[in-house]
């Protein structure tokens with residue numbers, strides 16, 4: 691459990707929320723009501739024109755992923771896949787060159803995505819996670835700590851993926867299935883902003899939220915570690 695006073699929006703039971711409505715309310719742990727210093731610092735960061743434009747276009751794209759937005763009933767009607775969302779967002783931002791950082795386990799998915807981007811007029815660079823061919827021993831890993839024990843195994847090298855895109859001056863990067871942690875290093879070292887098309891989940895067909903949908907029954911083991 692988080693310490694007392696820590697924001698816990700995931701446990702917010704308020705009907706009309708302070709972060710959704712001007713008339714809304716929030717519980718004792720509500721960061722909208724009680725973390726005004728953080729909010730002030732955050733808003734200040736939007737004064738950078740590039741950040742502000744990026745945020746504005748992201749919200750514009752968010753809205754355009756729905757149709758019938760003016761309908762009185764307000765029932766959401768989403769119509770765009772994430773692939774389309776990335777294409778449209780990139781166009782709005784005026785991006786020309788896109789870096790696709792992908793996992794070696796998703797070659798065919800990366801191939802499909804790159805072809806789609808190219809058909810849509812983008813210049814695309816794609817780099818596999820194993821780029822550089824550096825053996826895992828470089829990281830101090832022992833043979834018994836490899837995926838396939840007893841074999842020559844190269845490490846995932848997200849920093850190398852990022853450096854290649856930095857050198858090429860990509861406008862935007864898209865991650866396709868990088869492992870947990872490898873994605874973090876990519877985000878830290880890439881100069882261009884990056885988004886995720888595929889979040890790796892080796893068991894659930896790269897649909898990690900399925901474990902959360904199923905937590906009451908088939909994945910209850912997750913709540914009983």
Ligand code: SF4
Pocket residue numbers: 698699702703704707708709710715716717719720721722723
């Ligand atoms: S910001 Fe406040 S009102 Fe909004 S979800 Fe979090 S706790 Fe609830």
